[in-house]
Amino acid sequence: MGRRATIREVAELAGVSVATVSRVINGAAVAPETAARVGEAVAVLGYRPNGVGRSLKTASSRLIGVLIPSLANPVFAEAVDGIAEGVDGSGYSLLFGASDYRRDRERAGIEALLRYRVDGLVLTVADAAASEVLDLIEAVEVPYVLVYNPAGDHRRPTVTVDNRAAGRAVAERLIGLGHRRLGMIAGRLADSDRARARHAGFAAAAAEAGLPAPTLREVPFTAPGLEPVLAEIFAAPAPPTALFCSNDMLAIAAVAALGALGRAVPDDVSVVGFDGIAIGTLVHPSLATVVQPSRELGRTAAQQLLGRLSGEGAAASVILPHVLRHGKSVGPAAKHSPTASPASNLPAHSLVTRTSTP
Amino acid sequence: MGRRATIREVAELAGVSVATVSRVINGAAVAPETAARVGEAVAVLGYRPNGVGRSLKTASSRLIGVLIPSLANPVFAEAVDGIAEGVDGSGYSLLFGASDYRRDRERAGIEALLRYRVDGLVLTVADAAASEVLDLIEAVEVPYVLVYNPAGDHRRPTVTVDNRAAGRAVAERLIGLGHRRLGMIAGRLADSDRARARHAGFAAAAAEAGLPAPTLREVPFTAPGLEPVLAEIFAAPAPPTALFCSNDMLAIAAVAALGALGRAVPDDVSVVGFDGIAIGTLVHPSLATVVQPSRELGRTAAQQLLGRLSGEGAAASVILPHVLRHGKSVGPAAKHSPTASPASNLPAHSLVTRTSTP
């Protein structure tokens, strides 16, 4: 890295003090003529203010730390894009870290971000209610806003959808289509409060409808083969006729695995995902899912944090509306029931269900 | 942000000098007993070294800047994930910026990264050969490695696939299937050296086969409706029977738009994309495309940069292998009759046709 001009050199060339140069740079009151001289010196030297020196003096890095599980899942990539959008023009930059869904890397990532003295954080953690990482962040008093993590008793500021209500809505829709035996596959629930909330709502609706508790199978996040898992599920005496997957990536993989096992979706099994990533509308059959406004979630989280940083009091939790997308991966359960019915082709479900906004 | 313990406070509590604390932190030689005392003080105070102070003193931020067009395209999200992977364990963190495919934002993003005194950069620019941004980076002598931008006369270090050869391979495959009238749609070629290289190879192969120059249509990156563009293309007297799209997102959108226009893929038109994003294998019909090893591209770029930063001499360009994926979106041209285009009143001369690349 080549030597860079310092504020001091600019001052000398312009024949003023460093304080004056600083004022010009930061837009403070300076005589027009002086400002012009300084501006010229800046141009001549190719001077670029050193943010490190500035940060040290002002005790503000103008950095926002972002920590998410992985950019490989579009739902997070979109949120980060939203965060970048929300931060744009504010003078803040994003320091990025990925946890790869692992708690130890979550911790390591935060440590790294903290070392750079980020002014604030936007992050998705494994479990907001019991997070060592969040305890740490609170201990050092760095403002933060969660994304995706469900709001709850933890009272931690988060921007998310109502995961529980969404899980419930999925079950209700499935039940409305005649499904009586429901199943769910999810990442490790212990590692995802989101999946837990979705499952809770799903199971609650099933219970209220007087149905047996949905079969639940947990699969590692980076599970390669879903086939054995699904084979096992469908080897049971009374296998589910509808499967709720805790996220779209899982759902899409499940549809593929089901196909490999000779089970048609939605004729043999209905599948519903969660997230609403763009792929879902393009796969075949199109994926029924709960759509989260990912980009908006990220943007809102960033804005909440920015507000907090500019002293507008504590950031509050925000629940954004989710939408049930009625893709072709779900169908009626009629043909699976003892009372055989020829209703194989229902009209396309183009209705969109919207939750209320808080 | 709460007050944080400084090295000075640690020194006082441990009854040593700040220099000694610094040595302990950085693993320099210190008497075991002294180190223990310091370690205890660090624990008691919850001390975390301030990277800003460190950066200012050492003139090394331990930051790597990343600038890509957008995280909304999985091809970039994956590369960034790869960069994060490649940087992992090196002690460097990633400062992130998105240009949204716009040159002005490219410039602004770099300015921001430079202000933080990043030690190096990994980025994708609009045009590596004529990039104001790269000139700037070179002027300030910050080491950098490009990703995705084609290698070329510019002699700038890049990690990419052979875009030209890949474009050529696509044309050859299409020609081998009997297609004689080829078309290509791409983002603005002036804003993408990648698309230009792909087009160059594609057009060259067509020329060598004695075919007319492929119809070329440029569409804005964030174009909403592809339908009018495609409608126009197929209103021509002898429309293409195969369409090469400069990236997968475009290709997937094109297949959808074609469907809306009543043209079946691949029966009426063959479509080939570029990138190899995961979605491609899941859409219907599955997308034929050129697969780039995105994650590996990112990881390799990061490693190249890291090598450069640790003084291993200049980073060299690396060409990673691409793979032609034979999706169901391409088929033989046999069934297309030369005059089988629906009537339309759109003038054929509104098509843009190019034979060579700048």
Add this chain to the structure above:
DNA sequence: TTGAAAGCGCTAACAC
């Protein structure tokens, strides 16, 4: 093995 001291580049009182 340890300490004292000099800054890295910048901003913000405080003077004039």
Add this chain to the structure above:
DNA sequence: GTGTTAGCGCTTTCAA
């Protein structure tokens, strides 16, 4: 409106 000056937290000679 402008200059002087004292650090922000840290690393690193240079002595001891």
